[in-house]
Amino acid sequence: MALVAMAALMAGAISWLAMGTMLSVMAAETFIVMAVGLLAVPRLQDIESLATMFMGFVSLTENVMVVAMAVWMATGSAMSLRTLIRWLQASGVRPVLAG
Template sequence: MVMEKHICPYGLKVKYLLEHESYVVEDRWLKTRKETDAFKAEQEVKTTPQTFIDGKRVGGHDETRRFLGKEVKHKDATSYTPVLAIFATAALMALAVSWALLGNVFTVRAAEWFIAFSMCILAVQKLQDIDSFATMFLGYDLLAQRWVPYAWIYPFGELLAGVLVIARALNWISVPVALLIGTIGAVSVFYAVYTQKRELKCACAGGNSNVPLGFVSLTENLMMIAMAVWMVFT
């Protein structure tokens, strides 16, 4: 569909994909809703775009990818990509700040900033839709299951601790908060995944993520505990 106020993103993706695979593409536009509805009725399909190769209909975006041997991700498939992207971004930010302020990327402060930046970014992911986060979080967090408001408080505590660590300020607040939420989180994840053997999605990257609950979430909580203990002795 190529209309005045809408260009189909999947159409652009399919066209690029076919051209990238060395196909010569004849791009036929559906310029009005009437044309689109008529095309769907004629071809007995529910969506556009539709790919035809040598006069034979292949199908829509996903079917075209499968035809070309490309992966098609299921919308509910689990993936570690969101948290890996967050941790990688936080690491690059920490190294950049360390270089800018201390003239060296490999410093103790860089490690502190990495954990703090990770906490802040993860908190932002949760705060984008705090109700969805709370719903998923309640599925495994032991304290939240006993006191529901904790599910809404958690992201703010994580953000507060992260910001204070970045500033190296008010350790008497950041240390207890990080230690509390990190310890409860680690125990909850270990109990749900390794004791009860449950297969759950992790709320660490927000309530709409498909990150599996397990090693990554446990690592996040252990990082907070380690940071809190480090702050006590430095």
């Protein structure tokens, strides 16, 4: 709670110096940036757990990308096969796969 209050005071001071008023859109934007920055400081003190968490996120996204690529390729293959069957049927050839 103290970090949030400190971020609000710093954002108000920056806004007052830059714009002449403590309440402005710039103050709200600055508050968000300051709060996120100040809340990240304790996480950065334990850099090993942060690195482990980041590597877990990277491996998770890699797995999701592999599945997404497989689904995309399977969908593309099915659509290509369907197009080939339709083209062969339109040309008068009855392929075995069409049933």
